[in-house]
Structure formats: C-alpha cells, structure tokens
Amino acid sequence: MTKAKSGPKQGTLIIIGGHEDHDGDKVILKEVASHVRNGKLVLATIVSHEPDGYLEKYQASFAELGVGHVTELYVEDRTEANDEAKLKALDDVQAVFFSGGDQLRITSQIGGTPVVDRVMEIYRSGGVIAGTSAGASMMSDTMLVKGTSGASFRVGDVRMAPGLGLLPNTIIDQHFAERGRIGRLIGAVSQNPRELGIGIDEDTAIVVEGDQFRVIGSGAVYLVDASGATYSDVTEADTRTTLSIHDLKLHVLSSGDRFDMVTRRPVQG
Amino acid sequence: MTKAKSGPKQGTLIIIGGHEDHDGDKVILKEVASHVRNGKLVLATIVSHEPDGYLEKYQASFAELGVGHVTELYVEDRTEANDEAKLKALDDVQAVFFSGGDQLRITSQIGGTPVVDRVMEIYRSGGVIAGTSAGASMMSDTMLVKGTSGASFRVGDVRMAPGLGLLPNTIIDQHFAERGRIGRLIGAVSQNPRELGIGIDEDTAIVVEGDQFRVIGSGAVYLVDASGATYSDVTEADTRTTLSIHDLKLHVLSSGDRFDMVTRRPVQG
Numbered sequence A, B: 001m002t003k004a005k006s007g008p009k010q011g012t013l014i015i016i017g018g019h020e021d022h023d024g025d026k027v028i029l030k031e032v033a034s035h036v037r038n039g040k041l042v043l044a045t046i047v048s049h050e051p052d053g054y055l056e057k058y059q060a061s062f063a064e065l066g067v068g069h070v071t072e073l074y075v076e077d078r079t080e081a082n083d084e085a086k087l088k089a090l091d092d093v094q095a096v097f098f099s100g101g102d103q104l105r106i107t108s109q110i111g112g113t114p115v116v117d118r119v120m121e122i123y124r125s126g127g128v129i130a131g132t133s134a135g136a137s138m139m140s141d142t143m144l145v146k147g148t149s150g151a152s153f154r155v156g157d158v159r160m161a162p163g164l165g166l167l168p169n170t171i172i173d174q175h176f177a178e179r180g181r182i183g184r185l186i187g188a189v190s191q192n193p194r195e196l197g198i199g200i201d202e203d204t205a206i207v208v209e210g211d212q213f214r215v216i217g218s219g220a221v222y223l224v225d226a227s228g229a230t231y232s233d234v235t236e237a238d239t240r241t242t243l244s245i246h247d248l249k250l251h252v253l254s255s256g257d258r259f260d261m262v263t264r265r266p267v268q269g
Helices: A027-036 A056-063 A084-088 A103-110 A112-122 A180-190 B027-034 B054-064 B084-088 B103-110 B113-126 B181-191
Strands: A012-016 A040-044 A069-073 A097-098 A126-132 A142-145 A159-162 A170-173 A196-200 A204-209 A212-217 A222-224 A245-254 A258-260 A264-266 B012-016 B040-044 B069-073 B095-098 B128-133 B142-146 B159-164 B169-171 B196-200 B204-209 B212-217 B220-225 B243-253 B258-260 B266-267
Touching: A012 A027, A012 A180, A012 A196, A012 A212, A027 A040, A027 A056, A027 A097, A027 A126, A027 A204, A027 A212, A040 A056, A056 A069, A084 A112, A097 A112, A097 B181, A103 A159, A103 B084, A112 A126, A126 A204, A142 A170, A170 A180, A180 A196, A180 A222, A180 A245, A180 B243, A204 A222, A245 B181, B012 B027, B012 B196, B027 B040, B027 B054, B027 B095, B027 B128, B027 B212, B040 B054, B054 B069, B084 B113, B095 B113, B103 B142, B113 B128, B142 B169, B142 B181, B169 B181, B181 B196, B181 B220, B181 B243, B196 B204, B204 B220
Parallel strands: A012 A126, A040 A069, A040 A097, A097 A126, A170 A196, B012 B128, B040 B069, B040 B095, B095 B128, B169 B196
Antiparallel strands: A012 A204, A142 A159, A196 A222, A204 A212, A212 A258, A222 A245, A245 B243, A258 A264, B012 B204, B142 B159, B196 B220, B204 B212, B212 B258, B220 B243, B258 B266
C-alpha cells in the first residue's frame, strides 16, 4: 500500500468535476458555503477570461447560500502574480474557488509565485480551496494536461505536468463519465501506480479533509488503483500501441460514500 | 470463481465492437476470412435495412481477402424467419456475420425461430459466427439493450433482454471507449456479478475459441469482473441514484492479449 506523503492537511479541499449545479439544490456550492460562512470567498479566474456574467452567477448563487462577500482574482500573467495589489485580494480570505479553463495556463502563470504561497497559507490555516474542471485537475502533484477522451489509451497519448500539489499522490480527472475518460486516467496512473487515479463526474465533488474524502453531488467518482497491477506494457509498447494492463482495482463511489486515501479503501458505514 | 456454463464450443466467435476497418489492414475481416477460406459467408442483416452499398462493401473487402462467396440474409419479420427459402440461404455456410442495428430487433424477430437453430448448427459444426456492434451485443445470454452512454450508472438506467446465448456468462458492450460506456457496463454486471462484463472498442474484436479469447484490432477490450465486489447499493438505491460499487477488478487488453473466461484471468505470455 502506498503511503500518502504528509502534505498540508489543516484545511478542506473541494474538488469538483465541472458543471456544478447553480439552479437546483446547489449541493456542491452549499458545501463550499458551509465552510465560508460570513467570510470572504475569492473566485480565482487565473488567466481564464470568463464570459460576462460568470462572476455575477457565482455571486448570486453564493448570496442565496449566505455568502455575501465574493470577489474575483484575475491574474493575467506572471508579472501580475507578483503584484502586491493582487496579493492583497487574498487577505483575510476563507475560501479560494478556482474556475475552469486550462490547467496548464493556471500552473504556468502562477506556479512558484506569491499567489500560490498565499493560497497554501489559506489552506494550511484551515481555509477551503475549491476547484472545478481545470481547477480540479491542478490540485494533484502531477496533473493530467491533455489526453484523448472517448478512446482507449495509446501509450504516448497523455500529457502531464506538475500541478499545485494540494492533493499529493493522486491524478485527478474531471468531466469523467461525460467525456469517456477512463482510458486516459488508466493510461496516466499506469505510468506510476503510486498515484491514485480519481475521476470525477460533472456536478460531483470530493470533499477532502485529512486522509479521507467524501463524495457529494449527483454523479459518481471513480477510483483507479493500479498499485496491484500484475502486468502493463506501458514501457514496452510503441507510442501508438493501445495499452494493456491487468488487475486494476476500480471503485465507483457516489454521494455519501467515503474513501481513505492512505489505505486506498472505501470507508464502510 | 464462477464456472462458465458448458455451452456449444466447437466453432469460433468473432465479436466486434463496431466500425471494423475496411480500408487499411482489415485485421478483423482478415481474421474472419481466415476461417472461411473457400467457403460461404452470409451477411445477416436481420431486420436492419442496411444502406445501399453495405453488402457490396463487405463483398469487396472479403473478395480482396479471398472469400468470394458472400450473400445477404435479410429477415423482415418472424414469419420470414420460418421461411424455407430463407433457411436455404444458410445451407453449406461456414460463417454468419451479423451486422449492426438494434440488438432487440434481432432477438425479437429471430429468437426461437429455425434461423437461430441453423446458426447454432453452423457454430457447433465448427463454423464462425461473427457480429459487429448490435451483432456483438446479442452474443451474450443476457444482453445489454439500452443504457446511458457518457454518464455514470443510475440504478434503473439500463435495459437488458435475453440474447442469443452464444457466449454464456457474459454481458458484452460495444463502441466502448468511443461512447464512454464503462458506467453502463458496470451497472449491468453489478446486477449479477456471475456475468463477466466485456467492453469492446471500435475496430477491435475478441476471437473466442473454447474457454479463451484473444484480442485483435486497434483498440482495447475492457473486462469488468464484479465477482469480488465487496459492496454495491444496486438494490437499495432508488432508480435515480448513482450506483456505488467497491472492489471491481478491471483488465484492459489489447491486440495479442489472451483471456481465460473460466478463471477470469488474462493468460500470460
């Protein structure tokens, strides 16, 4: 069994597979709101020009849930990520919510800058870091950047890069069932089964506290554990060959289920 | 370990995930052709009005591979499935190739008729029964008829019906990675883990002889084995709830790999 590296654990991560509900029960946003209470939430639209009305949509949804203070942090480039005014936007903040877009643009523009240091501080001091879609992918140490959806994995298909490392020893994928991404997640974890593959459907999230998470929302979360795999041809095959891998373990979890990332087991009851 | 029921085993099944290649190496059609040699092949387009040129396409492809005798068996309804002239079309035939369409239309129109009896005789006497897409699904005892693609499984989502039973103890799904069907296959096998889930990609096939099969073609074959599952809420949840199931075993196989359906293990080497 792979042991999780001991990372920062004091806060809460809410990792969302994209398209969280804004119109119905808002289960996922409600979970975020329950951690923020009367505090401040920053919507981090790092290098993503979100369409007009995007911030307003989150402000309206969160206002209904009792969170009145929602501001945007838009960072254009690395120069801005070192800007004092931008950093001030993260003062006295209880939650940072990363929007979607392109995970590589997020990490390339803010990785190693004071903005990430501040996000880590917020997390370590008990705050919430949430991310949806690309904002979910970048939570892992090594993040999945690109890979074929709706296809089986061909060795060489997948592109990975260093993520923010908030959730160590995992590779996170999003829009999971909707875009048919089991193949690329298997391909990613086959390259180092130390990493636990976590595939999160739309309108579905994992709420991570300590070594465990629980599932909320309407879809499923897939855990792909290759640590017991008995065979894989990931290194032998040429890059256009379809991957073979034997004895993967797969868990499908839904709302209310809990999982322990150290034992890599669902938590019963 | 679930033992396979002893079914007819003398012939060969070639079960194809749809869209087998006609323009390149024709790996799958070549495999079919290698079993037919100088014999006759019937393209069974049961109740599927295939577009003009469909039969001609198969005739041309098979002619290139040395199979000169390819005829069509089109059966409009159950009355025709009892027709002597239709049955004569299956005399002295080495291979029957079921085209795609709607698996429920195939079984509802020919199930329990002399046409199926003749197909079984051909199989038992050493012939080849091939099927692509819907023609693949209908090979199992209990066949998957409908279910959501590109979504996780909600209890009640999937519809099953009795298949032709050529490959006992399995549930076969096709266009597998391309249409994101892992969710529905997991949902189907969770209802009775005696059945082994077999998900076949496009331009990919399994060649079944005896208790083993081997994989050919460009994609992957997914084996979903729920026999070791430690938990499933398939009976408890209401029909709109997303399924939870723990400890599935998953194998991903590609061209050249072999699998034993009795031991439910990939065959090494």
